[in-house]
Amino acid sequence: MPKLSAKEHCLNDLRHRILMVDLEPGADLDEVSLADQYGLSRTPLREVLQRLAGKGLVVLQANRGAKVAPMDLATMRTFFQTAPLVYANIARLAAELRTSSQLDDLKAAQSAFLAGTRARDPGATALANHRFHAVIGEMAHNPYLSAALARLLIDHTRLSQTFYRPASPAEQVLVVKASDQHDAMISAIEAQEAALVTDLTLQHWDLSRDRLERFVRPDPLPVDVISLKDKRHAV
Amino acid sequence: MPKLSAKEHCLNDLRHRILMVDLEPGADLDEVSLADQYGLSRTPLREVLQRLAGKGLVVLQANRGAKVAPMDLATMRTFFQTAPLVYANIARLAAELRTSSQLDDLKAAQSAFLAGTRARDPGATALANHRFHAVIGEMAHNPYLSAALARLLIDHTRLSQTFYRPASPAEQVLVVKASDQHDAMISAIEAQEAALVTDLTLQHWDLSRDRLERFVRPDPLPVDVISLKDKRHAV
């Protein structure tokens, strides 16, 4: 069991809280309060913030402290525009270049994902999903595209959390479908079938996008209030 | 005139030296010597290193200091594989989304590039070229692809420096051609002709790749040493 230093715990926990939108996009981060919250002095805490800034999780403002990386409308637009390109290319490279130990990591991430869904734990599920796709990024052995992927995954995970609502039956079906796609991707990556993985990845993206869109643009409220009244007891 | 703090100067200068391969890939960076070299204490210097690490210019090794980001064979292979994809997509977005002030920045970078070539200053030329493509990255308004682009440009600039040899006449022709392509790209971006910019960018990439390849795989030495002797005075 690797014993984590206070600094490592701080880094992981802040990362976790940002991805879970426990710390909201744009939120100011106070050095002193975070420092004694994690039981370290400001010096190493500032290094943690610099590191998080390097990964794109926070942004530093000179003489004005750090804040959680914001997510405005423009960001989201760009996200939807860019994700399929990067995901597809990463997936293709992953199929070609994956090592067997990375394949084990991927299967472990998928196990965690399944466990999360079974436990109805949206946070754990989202985090495992993040890990799953991050491992595919590692498989691609491409530092350039991985830099883009890492930033995409940050916003992808945060968007999922933002729009998540306690599992409706329809939602649950989609999650199961996503899990099946994960399994298919694992098989294809293991068999190194690059074209197939690319295709599966794009299907997976479409599912994810539909799921996000469903919350951004929900079904409109019924215009006819009277008829709604009649249906009240039909639920 | 913006007065630079010692810290900003340190950041810029280290960046500069890394891009110019004055600091070679993989070189160890000693905190204390760098600290008094730039006249600041270790605390802010470490922050500078963290920032450079975030940009991908250096890599940090826990309890074992920092070193300049290495460039091994695998990196170069990946670079050539990935560059056209990112450059082309960035260029297309830049044409669509550029602002007029960014267009001014781009023209300024091209002026600097031209000045560098005229002065036969390979360092200044490479840096201006870096800036030129970085501005196109800014125009794309896409933080995800920009992250990939930034890392590509680091290695692109370093490769150019590594393989640069004092301008042969043939080499000079290629630089002029590159400059012309820059001008064409500026016009196309100004006119927001996305398809044209994408095409020009890929042509520009081909030129750059040919130039790099020329040095990686130069013409073989003449096998027939005797006949070479006869030609000695013909040069």
Add this chain to the structure above:
DNA sequence: GCTCGTAGTTTTGTATACAATGTGTACGCA
């Protein structure tokens, strides 16, 4: 003779005190 262990040195990591910068508020003046 080689390996392992250990002491000393060098280098990195952390805490704290202090300086500088930014921010808010209250007061004076028009």
Add this chain to the structure above:
DNA sequence: TGCGTACACATTGTATACAAAACTACGAGC
């Protein structure tokens, strides 16, 4: 009353001293 300035407070940035970890070299044991 409105605006500007100045002062006080809060927060960030820097330096230095100290602690911990890694590297080196030397010596003992097998």
